[in-house]
Amino acid sequence: MMTRILLLGVLAVLLIAAPFFAYPVTLMTILCFVIFACSFNLLLGYTGLLCFGHAMFFGSAAYVTGYLLKTTGLSLELALLGGAGATALLGLFVGLIALRRSGIQFAMITFAIAQFVYFLLLRAPFTGGEDGMQSIPRSALFGVFDISSSFTFYYVVLGITVLSVWFFYxxxxxxxxxxxxxxxxxxxxxxxxxxxxxRFKLVAFVLSAALAGLAGGLKATVFQFATLTDVSFPISSEVILMTLLGGLGTLSGPIVGAGIIILLNDYLADFGEWALIAQGVILLLVIMFFRRGVVGELDRVLRKIRARRAS
Amino acid sequence: MTTEAETLARTVLSVENLSAWYAESKVLHGISFDVREGELLTLIGRNGAGKTTTLRSIMGIVKKRTGSITFNGDQLIGRRIYEIARKGIGYCPEERAIFSSLSVKENLTLPPVLQSGGMGDEELLEAFPNLRSRASSQGTKLSGGEQQMLAIARILRTGSRFLLLDEPSEGLAPVVVKEIGELILRLKARGFTIILVEQNLRFAKRVADRHVVVENGKVVDILSAAQLDSDMERVQSYLGV
Structure with missing residues (x-):
C-alpha cells in the first residue's frame, strides 16, 4: 500500500513538472489519447467488444466541440460536454444497431458505420471538408480562466485526464x-x-463513446483545429494498437500504450511513411513476445518475483 | 407408487413432448415429465442420453426446441434465458461457470436479487464457511468442490426457489461428494424444488424423491425412490453399469 502511494506521489510530481521539460502540446496529445485509450479499453478490455471504428466518436466530438466553440461562444467545459454528449447519442445509435451481433460481425458493423460517419463529415458544410475546421478558439474555462497559453492549458488537460481515468477506474x-x-x-x-x-453492453458502449468524445473534443482544443484525420480509420487502428501494446484489460496498460505510440509517432515523424512500418513491426513484436502487453508482462514478472520471495 | 403427499403437491414445472436440436441434429425426441413443489427429481441416464440438453432446454440455452415447458403455468418456450431466470429458475451448469476474472466474493455477489427470499451475502458466507476464507482469491483458483459450492451458493442469492443442478458431483473426491449431497438435502429441507442431473447413481439414490431415466433423448422410465431401491437391476441395465 505504501509503495503504491509513493508511486502515485512520484507520478504526480512528474506530471506536474513535465511541461517545464517537455513540449506541452506533445504532452497534451498523450493525455488526450490516454482518455481515448481508456474508453477503448472499457469496451475491448472489460466487455470483450472489438469496436473497429472508435475514431467516429473521437473525430465527430472534435468537430462538435470545435463548432460549439467557434459559433456559440460557450465556455470550454460546456463545449467539451456538448461534444461528449453528442457522441454519447451517436454511441447509443451505433450500439443499438451493432450490438445485435457479436464478434467479427460487431466489429464490421462498427467499421461500416465509422466509414459512413467519415463521409458524412467530409460532406457536411460546417466541417470545412478536406480543409478541416480551423482556428478553434480556446475560450475561457468556466468563462473566467484564461487558458490561451499551452503551458496553462496543459494543467487543464491534465486535470480532465485524471478525472477521466478516475471515472474509468x-x-x-x-x-x-x-x-x-x-x-x-x-x-x-x-x-x-x-x-x-x-443492456449492459449498450451502457458500456455509450459510456465508452462519451469518453472517446471527450478525448476528441479535448484534442480539438489542444491543436485548435479538427480534421478528417481525427475521424479516419488510422486513428481507430491506433487506439487498438495502444491498448494491445500497453496491456488489454489492465488499468494502466492503455495509458502506457498511448504514451509509447504518441512519442514514437513524434520521433518518427521525420521519416514519413516509415512511421507506419515501425508501428507494424512493433505490433508484430508485441503479439509474438508480449501477449499481455507491456504492463501485463511487467505485472506477471513482478508477481513471479513476489511469489518466489514468499516461498 | 406415489405417496399421498406427492400427489397433493402442486406441479411447478411441466415438460411435455419436448424435442430439441443442436443445429440440424435432433437430440431430444419428445420428453415429458412433471416436477412437484418441494420435490427433488433426478435425470439419470448414460452419457449423451440428453439429460444436460433437457436442463439447457428448460433454461432456454438450447434455442431450437418444440413441445411445451410450463413453469407455474407460464410457457417457457420462446422466452429468453434471462426472462426464464427471472421467473425464479436458478441454473448451475456442469462446467460450474465460475467467472475467472472475478474473485470468489465478486462471483458470489454478482447475481441480481430477482425475488425476495434469497440468501443475503452474510447468510451465504455463513452457510459456506470455506468461501469466506477464500473470499479474495480468484474464482477459478478454488478446488473443484469449492467451485461447485460457489456455483450453487451464487444462485441462492437470486431468490430462485427452483434449481437446475447439472452433475454437481462430477470429478469430485468422495468426501466432497458427500458434502455436496448434504448441501442438496439441506436445500430440499428448506423447500427448494430441484432437478438434478446425475450419473452417479449412489449419489442420486441418497438424495432424490423420484428418478426420470433418459435414454436416446426419450424418457424410458420414471421411478420413485422406493422403486429404485427394490429394482436396482432394472436401473443398472438402463445405465449400462
Missing part, C-alpha cells in the same frame, strides 16, 4: 464493471443469472 471496479467482466468471460452464463447482457 470507478466504472470497472463497480458492480456494473463486474457484470461487464463476467459478460466478457461468458455472456450466456451472465444471462442465466437473470441479467440482460445487451
Amino acid at each position: 470507478r466504472i470497472v471496479h463497480s458492480p456494473f464493471g463486474e457484470v461487464l467482466k463476467a459478460i466478457r468471460d461468458n455472456d450466456q452464463r451472465v444471462e442465466s443469472l437473470g441479467f440482460k447482457p445487451e
Whole structure:
C-alpha cells in the first residue's frame, strides 16, 4: 500500500513538472489519447467488444466541440460536454444497431458505420471538408480562466485526464464493471443469472463513446483545429494498437500504450511513411513476445518475483 | 407408487413432448415429465442420453426446441434465458461457470436479487464457511468442490426457489461428494424444488424423491425412490453399469 502511494506521489510530481521539460502540446496529445485509450479499453478490455471504428466518436466530438466553440461562444467545459454528449447519442445509435451481433460481425458493423460517419463529415458544410475546421478558439474555462497559453492549458488537460481515468477506474471496479467482466468471460452464463447482457453492453458502449468524445473534443482544443484525420480509420487502428501494446484489460496498460505510440509517432515523424512500418513491426513484436502487453508482462514478472520471495 | 403427499403437491414445472436440436441434429425426441413443489427429481441416464440438453432446454440455452415447458403455468418456450431466470429458475451448469476474472466474493455477489427470499451475502458466507476464507482469491483458483459450492451458493442469492443442478458431483473426491449431497438435502429441507442431473447413481439414490431415466433423448422410465431401491437391476441395465 505504501509503495503504491509513493508511486502515485512520484507520478504526480512528474506530471506536474513535465511541461517545464517537455513540449506541452506533445504532452497534451498523450493525455488526450490516454482518455481515448481508456474508453477503448472499457469496451475491448472489460466487455470483450472489438469496436473497429472508435475514431467516429473521437473525430465527430472534435468537430462538435470545435463548432460549439467557434459559433456559440460557450465556455470550454460546456463545449467539451456538448461534444461528449453528442457522441454519447451517436454511441447509443451505433450500439443499438451493432450490438445485435457479436464478434467479427460487431466489429464490421462498427467499421461500416465509422466509414459512413467519415463521409458524412467530409460532406457536411460546417466541417470545412478536406480543409478541416480551423482556428478553434480556446475560450475561457468556466468563462473566467484564461487558458490561451499551452503551458496553462496543459494543467487543464491534465486535470480532465485524471478525472477521466478516475471515472474509468470507478466504472470497472463497480458492480456494473463486474457484470461487464463476467459478460466478457461468458455472456450466456451472465444471462442465466437473470441479467440482460445487451443492456449492459449498450451502457458500456455509450459510456465508452462519451469518453472517446471527450478525448476528441479535448484534442480539438489542444491543436485548435479538427480534421478528417481525427475521424479516419488510422486513428481507430491506433487506439487498438495502444491498448494491445500497453496491456488489454489492465488499468494502466492503455495509458502506457498511448504514451509509447504518441512519442514514437513524434520521433518518427521525420521519416514519413516509415512511421507506419515501425508501428507494424512493433505490433508484430508485441503479439509474438508480449501477449499481455507491456504492463501485463511487467505485472506477471513482478508477481513471479513476489511469489518466489514468499516461498 | 406415489405417496399421498406427492400427489397433493402442486406441479411447478411441466415438460411435455419436448424435442430439441443442436443445429440440424435432433437430440431430444419428445420428453415429458412433471416436477412437484418441494420435490427433488433426478435425470439419470448414460452419457449423451440428453439429460444436460433437457436442463439447457428448460433454461432456454438450447434455442431450437418444440413441445411445451410450463413453469407455474407460464410457457417457457420462446422466452429468453434471462426472462426464464427471472421467473425464479436458478441454473448451475456442469462446467460450474465460475467467472475467472472475478474473485470468489465478486462471483458470489454478482447475481441480481430477482425475488425476495434469497440468501443475503452474510447468510451465504455463513452457510459456506470455506468461501469466506477464500473470499479474495480468484474464482477459478478454488478446488473443484469449492467451485461447485460457489456455483450453487451464487444462485441462492437470486431468490430462485427452483434449481437446475447439472452433475454437481462430477470429478469430485468422495468426501466432497458427500458434502455436496448434504448441501442438496439441506436445500430440499428448506423447500427448494430441484432437478438434478446425475450419473452417479449412489449419489442420486441418497438424495432424490423420484428418478426420470433418459435414454436416446426419450424418457424410458420414471421411478420413485422406493422403486429404485427394490429394482436396482432394472436401473443398472438402463445405465449400462
